Amino acid sequence: MKKKKRKEELRNPWESNEWLDEFEKETDRGAALLGAAFADAVLETTLRAFFVDDEKEADSLLGVNQPLGSFGSRIRLAYCLGFVTKSQFSDLLNIAKIRNEFAHRLHSLYFDSPKITGLCANLLTPRQEMHMSVTNATCRQLFIWAVVIVCAQIRIKQPGIDERREKRRIPEEPKVTTHISDIKGE
Numbered sequence: 001m002k003k004k005k006r007k008e009e010l011r012n013p014w015e016s017n018e019w020l021d022e023f024e025k026e027t028d029r030g031a032a033l034l035g036a037a038f039a040d041a042v043l044e045t046t047l048r049a050f051f052v053d054d055e056k057e058a059d060s061l062l063g064v065n066q067p068l069g070s071f072g073s074r075i076r077l078a079y080c081l082g083f084v085t086k087s088q089f090s091d092l093l094n095i096a097k098i099r100n101e102f103a104h105r106l107h108s109l110y111f112d113s114p115k116i117t118g119l120c121a122n123l124l125t126p127r128q129e130m131h132m133s134v135t136n137a138t139c140r141q142l143f144i145w146a147v148v149i150v151c152a153q154i155r156i157k158q159p160g161i162d163e164r165r166e167k168r169r170i171p172e173e174p175k176v177t178t179h180i181s182d183i184k185g186e
Contacts, residue, residue: 020148028110028140029102035147036071036099039092042151043074046083052171071096083157087124088150094122095147111140125149 023034044062051058061068068074075096079089098119102109111120120139123146130145137145 023144023147031111031140031144032099032102035143036095039095039147039151040071040074042154043071043078043083043092046154047074047077050081071099078154084150084154087128088153091123091125091146091150094119095143095150098143111138111143125153 019034019038023031023038026034047062047068048058051061060066062074063069068077072093075084075089075092078084078092079086084092098116101115101119109116111117117139120142123142126137126142126145126149129149
């Protein structure tokens, strides 16, 4: 049941605004974890849309403890495939670093903590898209806006992603009718 629910969530992370309500109401730690999880789901959905229709093989790449199973590896692949810009790449890496700080600290970490403040100061997208400086917003707001804007931009940049998902087919084997004598040049 758990695996099926995860697959339902991955079909389209944008289907429900429920996550955004949760995101805004969460503690700082919860917001960092949920924001990164959403960005990770958007990247996974985007990558899966460009894979052939072989769920088992896609899972063997994107599953936990697999080559593309981590948020960081998905960020890098999305960048290398041209799915994200240099500034989106930078923001996604910072979102991952912020998530990791919150995930691996046991006590007393907030968006206004020095380490998190420094990472949030490096988020480019909110300032670029909303024309604002870091002093006009809290670090938590910058983080939330970075997640939402970057994920929306990834989604918008992939026109027809839902249609693409429906049309992925495993390529057929080529039909080679060449004779050995043709290869040898006889």
